Amino acid sequence: MTVPVLIAFSAACVLGAVAAWRARPDDGWPLVAILQMLSSAIVIGALIVAAEAGGSAARTLGLLAIVAGSAGLCGGFIAALRFGAPPEP
Amino acid sequence: MEDMTPTVLTGWSLAALLFAAALLVPSALRRRAHLALAAMVVAGAVTLYSHDVMALPHICAALITGGAIGLALGRGVPRSALPALLAGLIGLAGLAALLLGGAAWRDPHAFGLLDDATDRLRVDAAAAMAAVIAWGAMACAGAASILRRGPAGRGHVLTGGVMLLATGGLVWAFAATPEVGRLLACGGAALFAGRGLTKRAMDAGTGPALALIGGFSGWAVAASAFLMENMAMAVAGGLAGAAGSLFCARLCGGPGRKGLADAERHP
Numbered sequence: 001m002t003v004p005v006l007i008a009f010s011a012a013c014v015l016g017a018v019a020a021w022r023a024r025p026d027d028g029w030p031l032v033a034i035l036q037m038l039s040s041a042i043v044i045g046a047l048i049v050a051a052e053a054g055g056s057a058a059r060t061l062g063l064l065a066i067v068a069g070s071a072g073l074c075g076g077f078i079a080a081l082r083f084g085a086p087p088e089p
Numbered sequence: 090m091e092d093m094t095p096t097v098l099t100g101w102s103l104a105a106l107l108f109a110a111a112l113l114v115p116s117a118l119r120r121r122a123h124l125a126l127a128a129m130v131v132a133g134a135v136t137l138y139s140h141d142v143m144a145l146p147h148i149c150a151a152l153i154t155g156g157a158i159g160l161a162l163g164r165g166v167p168r169s170a171l172p173a174l175l176a177g178l179i180g181l182a183g184l185a186a187l188l189l190g191g192a193a194w195r196d197p198h199a200f201g202l203l204d205d206a207t208d209r210l211r212v213d214a215a216a217a218m219a220a221v222i223a224w225g226a227m228a229c230a231g232a233a234s235i236l237r238r239g240p241a242g243r244g245h246v247l248t249g250g251v252m253l254l255a256t257g258g259l260v261w262a263f264a265a266t267p268e269v270g271r272l273l274a275c276g277g278a279a280l281f282a283g284r285g286l287t288k289r290a291m292d293a294g295t296g297p298a299l300a301l302i303g304g305f306s307g308w309a310v311a312a313s314a315f316l317m318e319n320m321a322m323a324v325a326g327g328l329a330g331a332a333g334s335l336f337c338a339r340l341c342g343g344p345g346r347k348g349l350a351d352a353e354r355h356p
Contacts, residue, residue: 002213002315004093005323008105009311012327016307019112019328020335028296028340030118034111035303035333036175037125039228041108041325042185042306043155044132045313049192049200050151051142058196059144063151065188070155071162072181077126078163079171079178084118 033080040076043069100135104128105324112328132321172295176235179302183228186309187276190221193316194272200317209267216264217316219275223256224309226276227283231302234287235295249285252278290337297340304333 023031046069049062107128111121142148159178166174197203202214210218259275283305290298307329314322 002318005314005318005320008320009314009323009327012105012109012324013331015109015113016328016331016333017335020332020339023336025340028300028336030121031112031332031336032175032296032299032303033118034121034125035300035307035329036179036182037122037129038108038112038325038329039179039182039303039306039310041129041132041310041322041329042182042189042313043129044136044319044322044325045189045310045317046185047133047136047148048140048317048319049189050144050148051137051140052199053192053196054199055196058192058199059147061188061192061195063144063147065185065192066148066151067155067158068181068185068188070152071159072155072178072185073126073129074156074159075163075174075178075181076159077122078160079174080122080125081119082163082168082171084122 029083030080033076033083036076037073037080040069040073043073094139097135097139100131100138101320104132104135104321107131108321108325108328112332128321128325132325135321136319172299173236175299176232176295176302179299179306180229180232180236182306183225183232183302183309186221186225186306186313187229189313190218190225190316193218193221194269202316212264214316215267216260217312218267219260219263219272220312221309221316222272222276223260223279224305224312226279227256227286228302228305228309230280230283231287231298231305234284235291235298235302238291245285245288247285249282249287249289252282252285256282290341293341297337300333300340301337302333304330304335304337307331307333 046062046065050059050066053059053062107124111125193200197210202210204211255278256275259271259278263271263275287298290301307326310322311326311330314326
């Protein structure tokens with residue numbers, strides 16, 4: 001399983017570098033908003049931890065991680081929509 | 090670890106394509122945000138499908154609670170404070186990485202991180218765990234530095250560089266001999282490294298600093314992917330880590346820094 005993950009990670013690094021290289025400085029805020037949403041993928045790992053943890057301490061940490069990651073994802077999505085909306089008069 | 094059935098593989102591939110499209114497709118930000126959210130929903134659904142979930146009600150409650158907090162934060166802040174909100178949300182992702190690393194340290198047996206022969210942490214798992222803690226701490230410290238907006242001095246930059254080297258050494262030391270003291274020292278050194286490097290990026294503006302801590306958080310997601318052996322997280326983490334780090338390097342070092350760098354005038 002580690003080799004497919006490593007291949008996917010390497011390909012993603014190349015694509016990410018291409019995206020950063022192609023971006024103009026004026027594209028910065030959209031890029032930062034999308035980066036924030038991508039980094040909220042930590043909630044997937046938190047789901048795995050909360051689902052598979054045997055002990056109560058580990059499960060509690062996993063559930064707290066889900067709360068933090070989910071707040072980041074939803075807040076980042078709303079922030080991205082507001083960034084994309086035309087300025088209020 | 091999940092089984093790689095055709096359904097799971099299809100789900101991971103779809104999530105990876107949507108993640109890449111969210112970053113690379115040249116379209117409006119709203120459409121890209123919808124693509125990223127769709128990717129996250131697909132990845133979450135495949136994760137729940139492919140694992141033995143023992144606490145589904147608790148997980149649903151945590152997801153709803155976090156979603157409500159995020160909704161209140163996203164709707165509640167004024168438009169001029171959206172950059173600070175983004176910094177806080179990236180810090181939350183770093184905090185989640187710290188909690189995830191702590192949970193893996195507390196219960197390594199549940200995630201298959203122990204060596205069958207010696208019943209100790211495997212070297213690769215220990216390195217990934219220390220990397221999760223280190224990158225998560227750097228994202229948290231960077232977000233706190235952006236929110237506090239203090240002046241950057243030469244000492245901060247020097248401390249950041251030295252502490253980055255120390256963090257790398259401590260990750261290696263923890264991988265060789267997994268002890269809780271080394272893990273805590275790794276997290277502590279990473280806090281100073283994240284603070285110093287973010288202060289250096291803030292010399293060029295809030296935008297490059299946000300891209301940098303987005304990169305830190307992305308690398309934490311990628312390290313978590315190797316810890317949990319999850320392909321969707323590897324793709325999202327690699328995309329965010331590489332894009333954030335390189336974009337920050339371009340804006341801090343290149344001549345075309347105008348636009349993002351003067352963050353106070355945006356949005």
